[in-house]
Amino acid sequence: MSDRDRLDAGACQDPLLDASGLVAGYGATEVLHGVSLCAGEGEVVSLVGRNGAGKTTTLRSIVGTVTPTAGRVTFAGEDVTDLSAEKTVRRNVAFVPEERRIFPGLTVLENLRVGQLGGGETTQRRDPEEILAEFENLRDHPDRRGGALSGGEQQMLAIARALVAGADLLLLDEPTEGLAPFIVRQVEELVRGLNDDGISVLLVEQNVEVALELADRHYVLDRGEIVYHGTSEQLRNDEDVMDRHLGVTTN
């Protein structure tokens, strides 16, 4: 298959999320030069690429904290390109940013209650206590302050909070960054479990192994362009892409 065919194969039928031709940047600097990707209902899709490739900028353009100068974003068929981040989040899209942004001074349970403020009119908000029960690492200390949690627990709290608002699509920005390997496994299990419950995920990762483990399909971003699209098996076996765009040497 040529690279072009692979990119075409990246088109989804009836996508939950469809981003096409996104051009975006900061001030006069263009970072994304026409990024297209989609995620179907129930899918886990990854966006991988090196430092500075534009992964976070892609997520920001999807949720609307960065306004694309060209391109279109639809969610469940509805054009959300010009909606503010707040309104996009109210369309059942939850964004867990790199910085995690939990409230360090609030307890675990209070952090989850804040999450209930998100979501749209049609969202099925979920009970914070019910969500908490699903999170092994958090459920035993609902009264612990966010700031006293480990990095892994904070990541899980950030994901749990996104879920309280009743998200259909979770955008995760490097959820395993800086975590010890055994915590990485726990985050993987968590994401897998959420997906089993029907939540679609767009996973940004620099850790290609985690992406290969979790996602069905992968988009590779390099300098603001999608340079490859394929299944886990295709990507794993493509030494050239792994080496050239991801800096992973396979042998």
Ligand SMILES: Nc1ncnc2c1ncn2[C@@H]1O[C@H](COP(=O)(O)OP(=O)(O)OP(=O)(O)O)[C@@H](O)[C@H]1O
């Ligand atoms: N708020 C900002 N203002 C100006 N430039 C920015 C801003 N955020 C990112 N950039 C620049 O945009 C480019 C893409 O950054 P982005 O954060 O999207 O990459 P990334 O793929 O998420 O990288 P990383 O793996 O380091 O998180 C980089 O050159 C970065 O310096």
Ligand SMILES: [Mg+2]
């Ligand atoms: Mg980033």
